[in-house]
Structure formats: C-alpha cells, structure tokens
Amino acid sequence: MEYDVVIVGGGPAGLSAAIRLKQMAAEQGKEVSVCLLEKGGELGAHILSGAVMDPKALTELIPDWKERGAPLNTEVTEDRFLFLSETKAYKTPNWLLPKCFQNHGNYVISLANVVRWLGQQAEALGVEIFPGFTAAEVLYNDDGSVKGVATGNMGVTREGEAGPNFQLGMELHAKYTLFAEGARGHLGKQLMTKFDLNKGKDPQTYGIGIKELWEIDPAKHQPGLVIHTAGWPLDNDTYGGSFLYHLENNQVAVGYVVGLGYENPYLSPYEEFQRYKTHPEIRQFFEGGKRISYGARAIAAGGLQSLPKLTFPGGALIGCDAGFLNASRIKGSHAAIKSGMMAADAVFNALGQDRAYDEVTDYSKAFEASWLHEELHVARNFKPSMSKGLVVGTLLVGIDQVLFGGKAPWTFRHSKADHEYLRPASDFAPIPYPKPDGKLTFDRLSSVFISNTNHEEDQPFHLTLRNADVPVNVNLAKFAGPETRYCPAGVYEFTKTDDGQDKLQINAQNCVHCKTCDIKDPTQNIVWITPEGGGGPNYPNM
Structure with a gap:
C-alpha cells in the first residue's frame, strides 16, 4: 500500500502529526494521503499517563478544542507537594514551589480518552487509521533511506509456522515515515542504532510509572486537586515519587514513578507503589473506595541532553519515541503534540517540493527555535540533580529552578544507561515488603487482570532472550533475579526443573508492554519485540 506519509503509533504525537498534515493540505488545496498504524486493539488501548495536561500545544493544533468537546473537563484547582516520612507528611509552601510544580491553567485528564478524541478529529480529516496492526519491521530503499514499514504476520503459531488463521502482514510504503511508538520504541531503537542518532548525546534515562484508577467516596473527592510526593517509601538515594490526581466522576488517578537507574536489585517498584498507598496522608483518600483499573509504562526522562538526532533519510522520531517528556513537570503529552506538529510541517513542505525519502532537517531547526526547546532547556538539570x-x-x-529559573550557566550530564547502575545482590539485604491486603494493596496478578491484558496464547514469545543461559547464570546468580521484581506484571519468575535446576519462566501473556525489562535488564539480554496486533492491555480511560 502506497501513501505519502505513514505514521507508526496512535498516541498524541502520531495523531497530532496526522491532523496537522491534513489541516495544511486542506488549507492549500492539496491532497496528502496519511496512514496511521496503532498496535492496540483500538486507539487509547495502550495509552497510559498520569495525567495533568498543559493545553498549550493542543490549542495551537485545534484552537476550538473546547467547543469540539475535547475531554479536558477538570481544571487544576490546587497543587500540593509533600515530603513523606514513614508516618508524617510535610507540605511545601506554595510560594517555595518551582514553576514546574505549579499547574494553574492545566487539566487533569485521561490521556487515553484525549487520544480517542484526537482519533475522531483525524478520521474526520481523512486520515486512514488501522488499529490492531503492529509495525514489526522498518523497510529501506536501496540507498538506505526509510521506505516504510511492514506489519507483523497474524496467526503465527508458537513454533513460528502459519496457523489456521494465518494472515500475511502488509508492506506500507511512504515518501516519509514518522515513528511515534512511545518510550523505548521497538523500531525507534533500531533506527537509532542504524543511523547512529545518539552520537554525542547522553544516554537516555527512564522511569517506570505504575498507575491505578480508583473510584472514591464523594465526600473525599476534590475535583482538580493535584498532589505530588517525594521521600518515603523510597530511600533518599533512589529517584522517584508519586502523583495523585482528582478527576471528574469521583475518580482519582494514583501512581508512582521510580527512576530505573536504581542500584539495589531487591527493589521492586510495584511493591514500593503498594506500600506508598498505606501512608496515613494517602490511604485516607482510598479507604472505602474501589480500584477500577491498573497499568504501567516506562517514561523517557533524560530530557534535552538525551534527545537523539530527530531525523534520518525518509523519516523522523516524534513524541516519546525521541524522548520529549519534561521530567521536571512530569508532562509529555503537550511536548508530544508539539513535536508531531513540527515534524508534520517539515514533511508537508518537503512533499510540496516533490522531495521523497529526504532528510527533513527543517523539523530539527523548528524544534531548536520553539518554546518546547526552551522549556526542555529550563528543565535540563532536574533529572540529573534528583538522581x-x-x-x-x-x-x-x-538553586537551579528557583534561584536561576532554569538558566544556570551549567548543564549536568547523564553518565550511564539505567541498566549499568544495578549492583550485585551481595551488596544489599532483601527488602521485606508487606503482603497485600486485597483492599488497599494488591498482588501483581489481580492487578494485571483489571488491565484487561490479553495475548493470543499460541503466538511466538514477544519477550526474547539473546542468550538463554544468562537469566540463571548472571541475573539470578549475581543480582538475585531482578526481573522478578522490576516487572510490574509478573511476567518473569524463576522455577525449578525436574532435576532441581533453576530456570526462567516467561509468562508473556501477562505483559502490559511497559518496556521496563528491555531497559533495566543488567546485560541487555532481554529484547522486547512487537507481539501480534491487538495484544496487550486494553485500558478504558487511563
């Protein structure tokens, strides 16, 4: 199938690029064919974010979004930042809060619902959207430029053979291909290697965000209340913190972010999140409430100094596939939308000049001149400082944010990738996490159940090992099997063979596509590849 532009990923970046291309075509009376692939069973199925949204970029894209019914319904009414000890909470006076923690004019949202709405706007403009199709392979022209992508075959058995419902994948060819897969994108990772896009850049750093959606007692609900915390239950040397956002309809989004550069292999981000909810200042909101959804996703937090080169012949990286998230504000959706728009502008102009498979360097130039670049420059020292x-x-x-306003005459660097920080288990004592009570705290499997995660059971594993001996001989022997703890979905467990030997069991059916294993595995032996289209979580309004 031939298109002018193919977009991989139906999140805010991909959809905004698609919308912008069609808007410009309509304004200039031209035809531009745009196809968007989304691996989730529907738009929004794999979208998970806090989320407090800055509407700045959305207003640039669709100025009348409010009149069109965009689901930004709850404006932020109050900011609270708390430092937690095990039993106490210390509120930071608002006059001391850096601007990055001030959310006046922003909205508490479900990003999945915003994405569904953006999908409606895109389809109304003529964008062809194919949910349930994974972009499994990048296609190249003879000169090495990107030619498009191929979708994965459907109905392949565990043995790699064509099953009774086999369906051959499609090749989608385009003059330009935009990659918007989210953090640690499967194809984005390959493109960075092929075109050496990270040359001269700091390593990307990540966090894992684990989230639950609750329906709470109306008497405890304060629409628009935004709470962030730092401190307990993490020790002072480990980067992380929580978010607690009051949406409409008595719903509260609560979550925990742990930086994946932690050293202790016994640390479990999932268990830290469950423990956090037991704090007296936090549990008061949830007692008597009901948990209605769960999910997890890695977030790219390296900031400006970790951004790769954005373009290559025939395409570009946009959104969190590049790493545009602002870690200091814990916000990425506005950055994703803006990056998608800038890439679309550059691609549209290239198409107007009858250029195909070229490198749209105007995208990089536009970013360097944009408010987004300025915002990320101001935030550049936050993550390396907190680390x-x-x-x-x-x-x-x-000092950086309050005294210098983000304009300090220095830039702190990220020196190592997250997986390089893990130290041997012998340097630490195991962490005694409490057992879940089934009311406020929960085990992994009951959590995965309410994420509506499902994969076709007979398909090949999408969690692959470069060397099958490494999990036991290295990870278990040296690091006490950290994959059993950093995975928030119970995918990895060590069991015994009939002759008493240790072996790693991979429960790929549980995978919520968070990508943490691909990031944190100490020898980078685990490689996440795309499963069959439509597999994975099915988030209702995360």
Whole structure:
C-alpha cells in the first residue's frame, strides 16, 4: 500500500502529526494521503499517563478544542507537594514551589480518552487509521533511506509456522515515515542504532510509572486537586515519587514513578507503589473506595541532553519515541503534540517540493527555535540533580529552578544507561515488603487482570532472550533475579526443573508492554519485540 506519509503509533504525537498534515493540505488545496498504524486493539488501548495536561500545544493544533468537546473537563484547582516520612507528611509552601510544580491553567485528564478524541478529529480529516496492526519491521530503499514499514504476520503459531488463521502482514510504503511508538520504541531503537542518532548525546534515562484508577467516596473527592510526593517509601538515594490526581466522576488517578537507574536489585517498584498507598496522608483518600483499573509504562526522562538526532533519510522520531517528556513537570503529552506538529510541517513542505525519502532537517531547526526547546532547556538539570539523592537533589533543583529559573550557566550530564547502575545482590539485604491486603494493596496478578491484558496464547514469545543461559547464570546468580521484581506484571519468575535446576519462566501473556525489562535488564539480554496486533492491555480511560 502506497501513501505519502505513514505514521507508526496512535498516541498524541502520531495523531497530532496526522491532523496537522491534513489541516495544511486542506488549507492549500492539496491532497496528502496519511496512514496511521496503532498496535492496540483500538486507539487509547495502550495509552497510559498520569495525567495533568498543559493545553498549550493542543490549542495551537485545534484552537476550538473546547467547543469540539475535547475531554479536558477538570481544571487544576490546587497543587500540593509533600515530603513523606514513614508516618508524617510535610507540605511545601506554595510560594517555595518551582514553576514546574505549579499547574494553574492545566487539566487533569485521561490521556487515553484525549487520544480517542484526537482519533475522531483525524478520521474526520481523512486520515486512514488501522488499529490492531503492529509495525514489526522498518523497510529501506536501496540507498538506505526509510521506505516504510511492514506489519507483523497474524496467526503465527508458537513454533513460528502459519496457523489456521494465518494472515500475511502488509508492506506500507511512504515518501516519509514518522515513528511515534512511545518510550523505548521497538523500531525507534533500531533506527537509532542504524543511523547512529545518539552520537554525542547522553544516554537516555527512564522511569517506570505504575498507575491505578480508583473510584472514591464523594465526600473525599476534590475535583482538580493535584498532589505530588517525594521521600518515603523510597530511600533518599533512589529517584522517584508519586502523583495523585482528582478527576471528574469521583475518580482519582494514583501512581508512582521510580527512576530505573536504581542500584539495589531487591527493589521492586510495584511493591514500593503498594506500600506508598498505606501512608496515613494517602490511604485516607482510598479507604472505602474501589480500584477500577491498573497499568504501567516506562517514561523517557533524560530530557534535552538525551534527545537523539530527530531525523534520518525518509523519516523522523516524534513524541516519546525521541524522548520529549519534561521530567521536571512530569508532562509529555503537550511536548508530544508539539513535536508531531513540527515534524508534520517539515514533511508537508518537503512533499510540496516533490522531495521523497529526504532528510527533513527543517523539523530539527523548528524544534531548536520553539518554546518546547526552551522549556526542555529550563528543565535540563532536574533529572540529573534528583538522581544524586533526595536531599542533595532537592537543594540543587532549588538553586537551579528557583534561584536561576532554569538558566544556570551549567548543564549536568547523564553518565550511564539505567541498566549499568544495578549492583550485585551481595551488596544489599532483601527488602521485606508487606503482603497485600486485597483492599488497599494488591498482588501483581489481580492487578494485571483489571488491565484487561490479553495475548493470543499460541503466538511466538514477544519477550526474547539473546542468550538463554544468562537469566540463571548472571541475573539470578549475581543480582538475585531482578526481573522478578522490576516487572510490574509478573511476567518473569524463576522455577525449578525436574532435576532441581533453576530456570526462567516467561509468562508473556501477562505483559502490559511497559518496556521496563528491555531497559533495566543488567546485560541487555532481554529484547522486547512487537507481539501480534491487538495484544496487550486494553485500558478504558487511563
């Protein structure tokens, strides 16, 4: 199938690029064919974010979004930032809060619902959207430029043979292909290697965000209340913190982010999140409430100094596939939308000049001149500062953000990739996490159940190992099997063979596509590849 532009990924970046291309075509009376692939069974099925949204970029894209019924319904009414000890909470006075933690004019949203709405706008403009189709392979022209993508075959058995429902994948050829797969994109990772896009850049750093959606007692609900915390239950040397956002309809989104550069292999981000909810200041909101959804997703937090080169012949990286998230604001959707728009502008102009498979360097130039670049420049020292520990990090952030307003004459660097920080288990004692009570805290499997995760059971594993011996001989022997703890879905467990030997069992059916294993595995032996289209979680309004 031939198109002018193919977009991989139906999140805010991909949909905004598609909308912008069609808007410009309509304004200039031209025809531009745009196809968008989404691996989830429907738009929004794999979208998970906090989320408090800055509407700045959306207003640029669709100025009358409010009149069109965009689901930005709950404006932020109050910001609270708390430092937690095990039993106490200390509120930071609002006059001391850096601008990055001030959310006046922003909205508490379900990003999945915003994405569904963006999909309606895109389809109304003539964008062809194919949900349930994974882009499994990048296609190249003879000169090495990107030619498009191929979707994965459907109905392949565990043995790799054609099953009774086999359906051959499609090749989608385009003059330009935009990659918007989200953080740690499967194809984006390959493109970075092939075109050496990370040359001269800091390593990308990530966090894992684990989230639950609750329906709480109306008497405890405060629409628009935004709470962030730092401190307990993590130790002061581990980067992380929580978010608790009051939406409409007595719903509260609660979640925990742990930086994946942690050292202790016994640490479990999932268990830290469950423990966080037991804090007296936090549990009060949830007692008597009902948990209605669960999910997890890695987030790219390296910021400006970790952004790869954005373009290559025939295409570009947009949104979190590149890493545009602003870690200091814990916001990425506005950045994703803006990056999609800038890439679309550059591609549209190239098409107007009858250029195909070229490198749209105008996208990079537009970014460097944009408010998004300025915003990420102001935020550039936040993540490397906080990675130095809670006490030192808070002091450094205060100096950088409050005293210098993000314009300090220095830039802190990221020196290592997240997986390189893990230290041997012998350096630490196991962490005694409490058992779940089934009311406020829960086990992984009951959590995965309410994420509506499903994969065709007979398909080949999408969680692959470069070397089958490494999990036991290295990960278990040296690091006490960290994959059993960093995975928030119970995918990895060590069992015994009939002759008493250890082996790694991979429960790929549980995978919520968070990508944490692909990031944190200490020898980078685990490689996440795309499963059959439509597989994975099915988030209702996360």
